[in-house]
Amino acid sequence: MSRHPEPDLSSCEQEAIHAPGSIQPHGALLVVSATFLNVLQASANAPSLFGLSMPELLGSELSSVLGPEQFEALRELGARLPASGEPVLLRAVRIGSGPVLNAIGHRTGGAVVLEFEPGADGTGPPGGLHSVVAAFIAKVQAATTVADLAQRAATEVRALTGFDRALVYRFEPDGTGVVVGEDGNGRLPSYRGHRFPASDIPKQARELYRRNRLRLIPDVAYVPAELVPALNPVTGEPVDLSHAALRSVSPVHVEYMRNMGTAASMSVSVLKDGELWGLISCHHHAPKVVPFESRTTCDILAQVLALQVAAREHAADYERRVEIQSVLTRLLAHMARADDYVSGLLAHPGDLLGFVRAAGAAVVSDGRTGLVGRTPGEEQVRHLAAWLFREQKREVYHTDALSSAFPPAREYAADASGLLAVSVSKLHPTAVLWFRPEVIETVRWGGDPRKAVEPVTGRLHPRKSFETWSQTVRETAAPWLPSEVEGAGELRNAVLGIVLRKAEEMAALNVELQRSNRELEAFSYSVSHDLRAPLRHIVGYAELLKEAARDKLAAGELKYCDTIIESSIYAGKLVDNLLAYSRMGRAALDRTRVDLNALVREVRAEVMAGAPGRQVRWEVGPLPAVEGDLIMLRLAVQNLLSNAVKYTKPRNEAVIEIGCHTDAGAHTFHVRDNGVGFDMRYRDKLFGVFQRLHRWEDFEGTGIGLANVRRVVERHGGRAWAEGAVDRGATFYFTLPAPSNDEERGTC
Structure with missing residues (x-):
């Protein structure tokens, strides 16, 4: 057996931490066939626990290892292990005159993993599990905020386990973690309100926390007990220890704990709606074992916390969605009453901005740019819209750090560091954009989040210092809520419906217009034919009358003839011009x-x-x-x-x-x-x-x-x-x- 190898963080994202090939030695592990008949693999420390040599253990029937009585009890209980791989406390067993051990089992890869670890000393929480959970439920129901919930959970878990420090650690969308609740005795430094980079808990580690809610490291200085043989003889693959409580820890995490000054740790996952919301993370200055019963109690408390967090967040989300729908209804009414939807939106800036709690908004349509509230300049908005039409293919686009995606936005970060935009039409570029101003924030990190590179080998290590490291974050805005993004999408669909309805109305009007034009053409022909002929007759007969009776008519009477002729000619020109004017509008x-x-x-x-x-x-x-x-x-x-x-x-x-x-x-x-x-x-x-x-x-x-x-x-x-x-x-x-x-x- 060897101590942990030197860590190499350059490949930590690909590290197979679910199958390390070894366990922590405060317990022993056997991999047995699914029928519980024989041992396939054993941890290197199992012979000392069971009083058998490794050759005697491997391949032997489990009944000969545990004894017939213990075997039959485990076999009966093991037959009911869930297929999901969830670990179950089977029963307490005693091997010979050795200590009482908790036998914990779970299924994996066609086999059963049996873990044996020291049982409880009989001094559980006063009043038992029920009293602890009931008291905690009463406390969290009185909490008014998520931060208050997290604080009460941290206090309760530390009181139950006796760790020096208990943190409630919430994951942000980018994978970073924020300490939202903490309880401690002062022996370890406080990290309340501190942020930790996503690299501290890589993606595959977060997935393991989601699958296996409990994780205990009682002694960071442990010597791993390797599995023998290293590969499962049935599958030829390393055994998946995702659900094993004894699973060995990544060497990188061991170094991380040492640098943090903690000798023991325990984490309990907080799952909201099946996803990893956060962790209850506990630390101790010295080695510390937490019995399975206490860990299970902490798991139940974490589930209660998750339910309470979900209830409050869902309630807040529901209230926001109701508010959005109310404003959306008003916006639809505004657009329906207006000549066009752009005018309907811009004429009611209060609703347009309050819809998604924006400070400014713009509507860009067919070369027209309308601005309301706090926005970039008109030319800047047009350039931004052109970039959205050209580069962003999504119908709804949102970011709380616009300058990261669109560098020219740095010029107006104070007014528009956050952008939520919907594309209404690509054919005739039309979009609605909402803006949020820059929120300058000082973030306190638990140590410098940047990892140092060893000068000689270039090998990466976890940071050695966890002292508070402050960072001023600029060019970011308050993030858009999912309900706001979805609301913007609903507005887009509503606008498309209005545009489509107006297009249908225009199509119907066009049909009617074509019919009217045909009638007008017929009328024009009738006017041309029926009016021109009489006017020509008037002019012709008036001229004939004037010539024939010129010697008989007085000067005034001749003037009357001239007036008739001129007026008739003028009327003819008027008819011709009117017809030309009419045809010009239709041709x-x-x-x-x-x-x-x-x-x-x-x-x-x-x-x-x-x-x-x-x-x-x-x-x-x-x-x-x-x-x-x-x-x-x-x-x-x-x-x-x-x-x-x-x-x-x-x-x-x-x-x-x-x-x-x-x-x-x-x-x-x-x-x-x-x-x-x-x-x-x-x-x-x-x-x-x-x-x-x-x-x-x-x-x-x-x-x-x-x-x-x-x-x-x-x-x-x-x-x-x-x-x-x-x-x-x-x-x-x-x-x-x-x-x-x-x-x-x-x-x-």
Whole structure:
């Protein structure tokens, strides 16, 4: 037998701690066949306990080792061992004139592991197990917080076992542990409120604590008793000792205990809903054996603690979920009443923030960014949303350390170290984001959590010091609760439902619109046919009457004929313009590349041909090429230039300027003149149908031209407006989208 080998932490995560091949020597262990007939393996110290040599033990029938009476009792009880591997105290046995031993059995890998350890001295807790558990239940029921529960559990376990120190150690989601309750006699240092790194209890060790709730190390200086033979002769594999109370300890943990200044330890797992919530961890300055009965009592106390923790955490979680559902219901009502869900959310910042207890929120949708509360800047939010759409494929994303995942977030960590985001649509990037501010926290560690590297060999060791080591943690926020993350997911589903319902409504409206358009087309044809013909007849017969009776009619009567003819021609133009205006709103755009320089030259020539003798100075700057419907754009340009020529008629020399500038992804065109202008109080009427600011007698027209301009521009994704002053000219503006590639914008 040899003492523990030198530990090597570089491979501790892969260490097979469940099958160490040895036990602690304060008891002995036998591996027997499932039928209890013969011994397959024995610990190296078993011969001294049973008075047989190792060759005599191995392969012999268990009845010859224990004696017929003891064997039959164990065999009867052992037949009822649970298949789960849970260890069971079978009975107290005595081998010859030796001490009373507790026989503990469990099943593993098709065999039965029997452990024999010294029994109790008969001095159990006053009043027995029932009184201890009943008293503890009464105490924890009076506790108001989880921290209070943990403190009472630590006090009770230390009183029951006599350890120098008992800690209640809660695991955080990242595997680190926090001491939330402690009781001690002052012999060992206090770790109340201290944190320990996840590497202190690696993942596979936490899994063992989940499977086997009790772990005792009565003497850290023990010499391991190895199993003989090392491999199970039936399976050819090392025996799994996960549920063995005597299982040997990892050399790394032994060194850890020595560095911590403890000679004995015991841990009891606290399982909440089947998962490892924490440990009740006990330490002593000297070797200490805790009988199985006392350990079992501690296990029951830990289960009571787990039930109480679960009850309180579930109650708090239920209250929070009810609150979330209440706010969610209000948000759904807000969105249903609004024109769109984005407006519904942003219009009620209290509910939007309180929904997940956020300090700020943002809604990013189709280039629109709405902010409420404490948030990063608008541009920063857009960059963050772009990263989420590009890198994060999850529908719900959350973190309490945003800068760790998205380094640019360090710039606004004070406002947004925590992020909870839901992606509503990937096709049209839309997301709702909630922010939590940075919480600067000073964490007290039980020693420097960083492991030192031995300079010579490079071999890693557990840290040697457990003195308080403080660390200031920045760029983190209060973590998001599972109920809040799930609530955000429910909101996303609700928004998708609203969007889908509106899409269905729009589809139904589109069908109705198509039907209405067909009816309107038929009506337009009827108007065109039924009105044009009578108007042509009126004009024709009035002209014939005027010519035939010219010699018989007085000058005033001839004027009446002229008025009939002019009015009928005007009515015909009005009908034509109205029909053109109607068709323009329904016709699909035939987009092509349109050179506005050439278009303006052609239209200007046509307009001047209709104004012979006019003195007009045209000042036309360089214009870009755009993507659009040539026929529609020609109509818009023709109306603007015609108006400029018409309303500068009182000027001896008309000056008409046409130009453009480009910024923010749009071309902005202007047509400026030195004509009669208009009163800005009435500018909203300019682009309406039949809205005129001047008398028809002074300036001819149907009042539809500018309405056509606005409709053309809006169909192309732009807008139109005007500025002017009475008798000081007017400027008409309109925008068209600019290509993203600067080379395609042209000179402007």
